[in-house]
Amino acid sequence: MTRCLARLLPALVLLCAAAAAQAAGAVKVVVVGGIHMSGVWDALQPRLEAGTGLKIELVGAANKEGIIPAFERGDAELLLVHGGSQTFALQAAGIGGAMRVWGYNEHAVVGPAEDPAGVREAPDAVAAFRRIAAARVPFVASRDPGSHEIVQRLWKEAGIRADAMWVRLDDSLRPQQVVELAGRQRAYVVVGAIPVAFGKMRGEGMEILLRGDPRMRRAYVALEPGSAHPASAAARKRARRLADFLVSPAGQAALAAADAQAGGPWIYGLAGAPAALSLPAE
Secondary structure, eight states, X not given: OHHHHHHHHHHHHHHHHHHHHHHTOOEEEEEEHHHHXXXXXXXXXXXXXXXXXXXXXXXXXXXXXXXXXXXXXTXXXXXXXXXXXXXXXXXXXXXXXXXXXXXXXXXXXXXXXXXXXXXXXXXXXXXXXXXXXXXXXXXEEOOOHHHHHHHHHHHHHHTOOOOTTTEEEOOOSSGGGHHHHHHHHTOEEEEEHHHHHTTSSXXXXXXXXXXXXXXXXXXXXXXXXXXXXXXXXXXXXXXXXXXXXXHSHHHHHHHHXXXXXXXXXXXXXXXXXXXXXXXXXX
């Protein structure tokens, strides 16, 4: 029995060491590009590590098409991205698990510097759209799903019926070129504020004319691994722990501090959630 235990002991030591190493591993995260582009992630990551005791490894920062496949393959255990049809699809497939809102970015009305509709003076986005519609100034309807959803809701609240006299089709080669397209047409467009502010989306003579309306915010979610995701049990615990902290009061305070350090407002916390739109009856 003693000789048997002696032979088994080294193997048990190795197994325990491997388990300890796995438990002490980093939580691997992928984030949608704006979170990183704005500088918020670089300021937030050390705060998250300090608040959770976890080591965090940023696996990637890109648009949805660049980061969702990494999460699907198991290269990352936590996905920080806009909530929507793609995250619901991940949940339906079992790849995504628990999903929680932890913050918001915002869209902005971008238009020609000469601002023929007077959007700069509008008190909010609904008033801005009413001015654009009344002036019959061209407006490019971006095919980005987030922009499309925001515009459709605000048109409805404003009582606007769009028509071809002033609404233009987004036929740019890539969605990221829509501001360039709008610039050529001296048109308005609604896009994410971060990529315009940081020069990722640009057009000649185009400026951010209105931002700050809570109704133009979109939710960022933290998506944990689902049953079909290849993450280990230890990795799942780390992802849950990080997501728990993000939505906690301490995590929200860390987000606010990181956003301020990055020169925001770029990402709003849960306290900045948009109120439900009050829409007219059908």
